[in-house]
Amino acid sequence: MQTANLLPLILVIAVIAYGLAYMRSRTVAGPMGGIRNLKALPFYYAARAALWCAIPALIVLSVWAAFEGKVIQNLVVGSLPTELLPQSAGEASLIMSQINNVAAGKLNPDFVPADVVSAADKLGALKAQSSQFKTVLVVLIAVLGAAFAWSRVQPQINARENVERTLRWIFFACAAVAVLTTVGIVFSVIFETVRFFGKVPITEFLFGTSWSPQTALRADQVGSDGAFGIIPLFTGTLLISAIALLVAVPTGLLSAVYLSEYASKSARSVIKPLLEMLAGVPTVVYGFFAALTVAPFIRDLAEAVGLEASSQSALAAGLVMGIMIIPFVSSLSDDVINAVPRTLRDGSLALGATQSETMKNVIFPAALPGIMGGILLAASRAIGETMIVVMAAGLAANLTANPLDSVTTVTVQIVTLLTGDQEFDSAKTLAAFALGMMLFIMTLALNMIALKVVRKYREQYD
Amino acid sequence: MNSMNATAIRTENMSEKVAKPVINEQPENAVITEGTTVGQPFSDDPKFKLRNVEVFYGESPAIKNISLDIGRNEVIAFIGPSGCGKSTFLRCLNRMNDSIDICQVKGSLMLDDQDLYDPKRDVVELRARVGMVFQKPNPFPKSIYDNVAYGPRIHGLANRKSDLDDIVENSLRKAGLWDEVKDRLDASATGMSGGQQQRLCIARAIAVSPEVILMDEPCSALDPIATAKVEELIAEMSESYTIVIVTHSMQQAARVSDRTAYFHLGHLVEVNDTDKVFTAPDHQLTESYITGRFG
Numbered sequence: 078m079q080t081a082n083l084l085p086l087i088l089v090i091a092v093i094a095y096g097l098a099y100m101r102s103r104t105v106a107g108p109m110g111g112i113r114n115l116k117a118l119p120f121y122y123a124a125r126a127a128l129w130c131a132i133p134a135l136i137v138l139s140v141w142a143a144f145e146g147k148v149i150q151n152l153v154v155g156s157l158p159t160e161l162l163p164q165s166a167g168e169a170s171l172i173m174s175q176i177n178n179v180a181a182g183k184l185n186p187d188f189v190p191a192d193v194v195s196a197a198d199k200l201g202a203l204k205a206q207s208s209q210f211k212t213v214l215v216v217l218i219a220v221l222g223a224a225f226a227w228s229r230v231q232p233q234i235n236a237r238e239n240v241e242r243t244l245r246w247i248f249f250a251c252a253a254v255a256v257l258t259t260v261g262i263v264f265s266v267i268f269e270t271v272r273f274f275g276k277v278p279i280t281e282f283l284f285g286t287s288w289s290p291q292t293a294l295r296a297d298q299v300g301s302d303g304a305f306g307i308i309p310l311f312t313g314t315l316l317i318s319a320i321a322l323l324v325a326v327p328t329g330l331l332s333a334v335y336l337s338e339y340a341s342k343s344a345r346s347v348i349k350p351l352l353e354m355l356a357g358v359p360t361v362v363y364g365f366f367a368a369l370t371v372a373p374f375i376r377d378l379a380e381a382v383g384l385e386a387s388s389q390s391a392l393a394a395g396l397v398m399g400i401m402i403i404p405f406v407s408s409l410s411d412d413v414i415n416a417v418p419r420t421l422r423d424g425s426l427a428l429g430a431t432q433s434e435t436m437k438n439v440i441f442p443a444a445l446p447g448i449m450g451g452i453l454l455a456a457s458r459a460i461g462e463t464m465i466v467v468m469a470a471g472l473a474a475n476l477t478a479n480p481l482d483s484v485t486t487v488t489v490q491i492v493t494l495l496t497g498d499q500e501f502d503s504a505k506t507l508a509a510f511a512l513g514m515m516l517f518i519m520t521l522a523l524n525m526i527a528l529k530v531v532r533k534y535r536e537q538y539d
Numbered sequence: 540m541n542s543m544n545a546t547a548i549r550t551e552n553m554s555e556k557v558a559k560p561v562i563n564e565q566p567e568n569a570v571i572t573e574g575t576t577v578g579q580p581f582s583d584d585p586k587f588k589l590r591n592v593e594v595f596y597g598e599s600p601a602i603k604n605i606s607l608d609i610g611r612n613e614v615i616a617f618i619g620p621s622g623c624g625k626s627t628f629l630r631c632l633n634r635m636n637d638s639i640d641i642c643q644v645k646g647s648l649m650l651d652d653q654d655l656y657d658p659k660r661d662v663v664e665l666r667a668r669v670g671m672v673f674q675k676p677n678p679f680p681k682s683i684y685d686n687v688a689y690g691p692r693i694h695g696l697a698n699r700k701s702d703l704d705d706i707v708e709n710s711l712r713k714a715g716l717w718d719e720v721k722d723r724l725d726a727s728a729t730g731m732s733g734g735q736q737q738r739l740c741i742a743r744a745i746a747v748s749p750e751v752i753l754m755d756e757p758c759s760a761l762d763p764i765a766t767a768k769v770e771e772l773i774a775e776m777s778e779s780y781t782i783v784i785v786t787h788s789m790q791q792a793a794r795v796s797d798r799t800a801y802f803h804l805g806h807l808v809e810v811n812d813t814d815k816v817f818t819a820p821d822h823q824l825t826e827s828y829i830t831g832r833f834g
């Protein structure tokens with residue numbers, strides 16, 4: 078049976094085990110004068126039966142599924158005559174795909190050596206066998222686990238503790254998945270980054286002031302050397318993010334103050350969801366709004382006052398991005414401001430402080446960690462935002478601090494580096510990983526700075 | 540304002556209101572008549588002059604037509620079963636009810652013959668004159684010094700740092716806390732014990748030199764020793780302040796107050812000298828309450 082079909086089967090067995098154990102625990106409890114004489118409630122005996130049925134079976138199933146392919150492949154390749162044995166990894170994958178295709182009926186057996194055909198037959202047979210074994214084994218384990226748990230429905234056994242402990246492990250495993258994935262991503266990025274620095278010196282990458290990653294395909298092409306100086310990208314990212322935060326932080330904070338302190342209940346219940354909707358608008362919509370409405374407007378305005386402006390500008394992208402991230406600041410801040418205990422507010426008001434004095438002196442410092450969290454979230458959104466920048470700020474890697482110029486950002490360059498046909502180990506492609514790494518370090522640094530700020534200024538209430 | 544004054548005048552004469560029996564029990568003195576209070580609710584030299592005060596939370600009344608004087612430099616205790624409106628009434632006296640949207644206050648409330656609820660009245664100035672201490676100690680999560688200096692800073696009471704230092708020291712001394720904290724004025728107030736925190740809140744309230752201090756069950760979160768200290772403090776402060784204290788402890792009321800007011804279901808049933816209330820109350824309900832038959 079296929080793995081996909083086995084999963085529901087295990088589930089069904091587990092449900093049956095649950096029901097049987099539940100009934101048995103009630104039967105056992107009956108003559109003793111009720112379930113309160115059991116060490117644990119019937120639910121726990123039942124849950125334990127279900128867990129013991131499902132968990133070992135699932136573990137065996139996943140281990141089997143993980144190694145099944147490899148083992149079968151080795152067996153098949155091992156059975157090939159010596160002259161067909163692959164000499165290199167490339168040959169091995171070629172011959173394996175031949176075998177697979179013959180077995181799947183996609184390749185006419187007449188076109189390949191007879192040994193490959195027989196290997197394909199062998200492959201089919203092994204697969205069928207493996208599938209049978211797997212089904213029998215998994216079902217057996219599930220039933221055995223359930224039966225064991227069922228036989229252990231005894232009043233003196235404390236099933237509650239078993240269940241609690243198992244659940245703890247399950248929760249731990251879920252948390253571990255998230256952490257391990259992050260670690261995995263970081264390591265793969267680090268690995269590729271190191272390869273990139275093998276091709277481009279790290280000093281050139283970090284301190285170079287020009288970015289044009291086009292490398293030559295042929296040695297005699299003009300302009301064959303790419304330039305991988307990251308500084309223009311960083312200034313671009315910082316410029317746009319700074320503009321966005323300049324828009325979002327004051328607006329978001331003040332609207333949070335309005336929402337939590339001044340707005341009536343009904344006004345709040347309308348305004349808050351509306352504000353939050355801003356974050357839900359697809360960024361591509363913001364992008365064309367920025368490119369088609371805001372950017373030309375800014376250019377015309379700048380020209381009207383005699384400034385030179387390009388039709389794609391950091392200012393346009395930053396402003397629109399700022400609007401987009403307002404809700405990150407406002408919504409989170411509003412929540413933490415509301416969470417400041419009423420007694421603190423009353424204490425300040427009773428001393429004759431006005432509402433805004435109370436806000437500034439008492440509520441704000443107490444809510445600071447949460448507010449900082451909101452700002453951080455907004456900042457990481459701004460740094461990571463790509464679409465608006467592509468559409469409104471352009472692709473030109475200018476090293477400038479003038480918000481009216483067109484600039485580009487780290488994320489935009491990652492996209493352009495990786496789209497289109499690429500040789501995977503060219504400096505150009507690997508540069509994307511190095512940029513990703515830099516982005517990662519940048520957000521990490523931002524987090525640490527924010528943490529420091531919060532530690533320094535927070536006023537902890539309890 | 541005219542209408543309010545009119546009410547005030549009309550109700551100076553209580554019998555004019557139609558008597559409405561609320562609870563019928565056999566003895567004559569066990570009946571609550573809305574708007575009447577047995578004993579001595581009035582005072583010769585009132586700080587607060589409260590007439591026909593009614594408070595509503597939305598539609599439901601919490602205070603029903605209460606008239607009371609609170610004398611200058613008097614300590615008056617509010618007692619009564621839970622939910623009878625003591626806190627609500629107390630919070631009318633510095634308009635802390637303003638921040639509750641659904642709360643409405645009617646009647647005439649005068650502080651030194653000025654209307655508390657005059658729309659033109661400056662609440663900031665009022666609250667500087669009428670300070671408040673809450674049931675649960677609520678120091679700001681700032682340093683001890685900043686807690687006490689909070690009010691003076693807001694009201695601009697000190698021109699120089701040294702003035703502020705003096706105010707802080709004096710207030711902490713008055714609250715009996717100076718010796719305990721003088722070496723750690725910069726430490727966070729939330730790190731103090733509950734009793735210390737409550738005395739800090741009292742120091743914070745007296746730092747703006749109020750005339751009246753309202754206390755809502757100030758000792759209910761404290762142990763007996765801390766309670767004794769706070770009570771001692773109340774006794775000392777009674778020389779220079781008018782103090783209104785809500786308490787669930789009969790002994791505390793008996794120890795600290797000059798007069799005691801007994802509230803029942805939003806009515807002010809009896810006001811008398813504390814000694815009298817605890818030895819020979821005029822009203823049956825008061826007696827039931829202090830002898831522990833309900834409450």
Ligand SMILES: Nc1ncnc2c1ncn2[C@@H]1O[C@H](COP(=O)(O)OP(=O)(O)OP(=O)(O)O)[C@@H](O)[C@H]1O
Nearest residue numbers: 596601619620621622623624625626627628639641
């Ligand atoms: N914010 C509010 N909203 C609605 N009703 C309220 C509010 N505060 C108090 N009440 C109601 O008003 C009545 C009086 O409450 P209050 O807090 O004044 O009682 P209390 O005498 O102080 O009681 P306790 O001794 O338990 O503190 C109660 O019935 C209460 O339910």
Ligand SMILES: [Mg+2]
Nearest residue numbers: 625626627755
């Ligand atoms: Mg109360």
